[in-house]
Amino acid sequence: GIQVEQSPPDLILQEGANSTLRCNFSDSVNNLQWFHQNPWGQLINLFYIPSGTKQNGRLSATTVATERYSLLYISSSQTTDSGVYFCAVLRGSTLGRLYFGRGTQLTVWP
Amino acid sequence: GAGVSQSPSNKVTEKGKDVELRCDPISGHTALYWYRQSLGQGLEFLIYFQGNSAPDKSGLPSDRFSAERTGGSVSTLTIQRTQQEDSAVYLCASSYTGGVQPQHFGDGTRLSIL
Numbered sequence: 445g446i447q448v449e450q451s452p453p454d455l456i457l458q459e460g461a462n463s464t465l466r467c468n469f470s471d472s473v474n475n476l477q478w479f480h481q482n483p484w485g486q487l488i489n490l491f492y493i494p495s496g497t498k499q500n501g502r503l504s505a506t507t508v509a510t511e512r513y514s515l516l517y518i519s520s521s522q523t524t525d526s527g528v529y530f531c532a533v534l535r536g537s538t539l540g541r542l543y544f545g546r547g548t549q550l551t552v553w554p
Numbered sequence: 555g556a557g558v559s560q561s562p563s564n565k566v567t568e569k570g571k572d573v574e575l576r577c578d579p580i581s582g583h584t585a586l587y588w589y590r591q592s593l594g595q596g597l598e599f600l601i602y603f604q605g606n607s608a609p610d611k612s613g614l615p616s617d618r619f620s621a622e623r624t625g626g627s628v629s630t631l632t633i634q635r636t637q638q639e640d641s642a643v644y645l646c647a648s649s650y651t652g653g654v655q656p657q658h659f660g661d662g663t664r665l666s667i668l
Contacts, residue, residue: 475654484644485662492656530597540585540652541610544597 446471450531451546457552465516465548466522467531475534476507477542478516482527490516490529521552556580557558558660560646566666567636575663577646585652586629588621591662593641600644603629604652633665641667 447470457463467476491498491505493514498505502521507514513548518525530548532542559578567573579586588600599613603623609633611621614620616617633640649655 475656477656479659485664487659487662489656489658494654502612508619532597534654536654538603540602540649540654540657541599541613542587542589542597542647542657543599546596 445470446473446533446535446543448531448533448543448545450529450548452454452548453498453546454549455551457550459521459523459552459554461521461552463521463550464515465518465529465531465547465550467514467516467533469512469514469543470530471512471532471535473509473512473533474536476514477532477534478505479530480516480525480527481530481547487530518550521550523552523554526550526552558646558648558658560644560660560663562663563661564664564666566668568668569636569638571636572632572634573636573665575644575646575665577629577631577634577648577660579627579629579646579648580658582598583648583650583658584626585655585657586623587647587648587649587657588629588631589645589647589659590642595642597645600631602652636665636667638667641665 495509528547586603602610645662647657647659
């Protein structure tokens, strides 16, 4: 299978700070998704971003497919941003299964 | 429906019992996926349905696990003779046509085996 590595594993921020989360993957991919798992366990879609840059409010993401990495930027963090951020990738040859990284645990303090 | 719906949200059962978990995908989505999230293993793929067929069931951990999908909609994941290591959150996702389309997840079923 494909290896997905996320860094850092843990991140603690003060409210208002900015952060960058990284996802490295070991092979070419056809799809990449970023998810936020909130403290209630819900897995929320943030971005579908196989390549390029997208922005949604305070969040943005960039995937450089040729270099096999993706970055998730969180600006002006809020306590509601706390939770685990997962990167997941898909290869066309494996019929749609997503391979997940281990996640980045983000804690934002007021 | 508006989102992927899973039931029950929580299930506690005794070791050795059978359990059934249900997933109702987003209306119109032909592809459906089951994943499992456990403390030691992270998020792992179990099975993928396209319509009522399962072209990839390679993630099912043992023959105690089975899944079916009927009418191209609702899916049921069945675990027979449950073991304590089956304790996990079971997540269902769906996507519009499968392939590289984005997957949308339900809230999961938290399964606890006593």
